[in-house]
Amino acid sequence: MTKKTINIILGIIFILFAVMQLNDPDGWLWFVIYIVVAAICIYSNFKSIPKPALWIIILALLAYCGFHFSLFMDYLQTDNKEELFGEMVYEKPYLEGTREFLGLLIAAFGVMYQLKKTKT
Incomplete structure (x- = not known):
């Protein structure tokens, strides 16, 4: 698959x-x-995004990810890992924190992928 196709996906x-x-x-x-x-992924098919801008976004996502790290660690210590895919339980804030941690990590990797093609 080409880089453009992957970016569209x-x-x-x-x-x-x-x-x-x-x-x-x-x-x-x-x-x-x-x-x-999403805009970064699609826009990079048409114009190159400066690496410093991508790094700032990546660092911001990872920094925000850091706020949820302790909740992710709480989740890793639980026995029932499947409840992550269930409904939000207010007595278990680590579920939502883990979802947010993983979402931010995925978003950061999506932006990191753009570094492969960016020249400046």
Whole structure:
């Protein structure tokens, strides 16, 4: 597959991620995060994005990811890993924190992929 095809696929995936967030209480924040990543993936098919800009976005995503790291560690210590894919349980905040941690990590990798082709 070509880089352009992969970027279109990534863009569509992140658009779907964004739309799926709209039912959350903080959905607009996550919608913006995923739409920005989708826009980067699609836009990079037409114009090169400067590496410093990509690095700033990657570092911002990873920094925000760091706020959820302790909740992710709590999740790793649980016995029932399948509950991550179930409904949100307010007594278990590590579930939502883990989902957010993984989503930010995926978004950061989506932007990191753009570094492969960027020349400047």
